Amino acid sequence: MTNNIPDFRNPQVAFESAISKGIFTEEHAVRVLCNLKKETNFVGDWMYMHSDKTKKIDYFKNKLTRKYIEVSYV
Secondary structure, three states, X not given: OOOOOOEOOOHHHHHHHHHHOOOOEOOOOEEEEOOEEEEOXXXXXXXXXXXXXXXXXXXXXXXXXXXXXXXXXX
């Protein structure tokens, strides 16, 4: 039987890792590239949900869109 209980890391460490990789930004901003607006992933819009320690992935959920993203912490 498989254990379906999620792993948890220190959320502060998970966020700091994602910020250092450029996944999240600490400032809310809109980048303009080739005349197309693209919002950055402002860290305040995301919630840490859980981790998978065997795959070394943190899971974050956007507060507004409910979209999940996976961030490797290798």
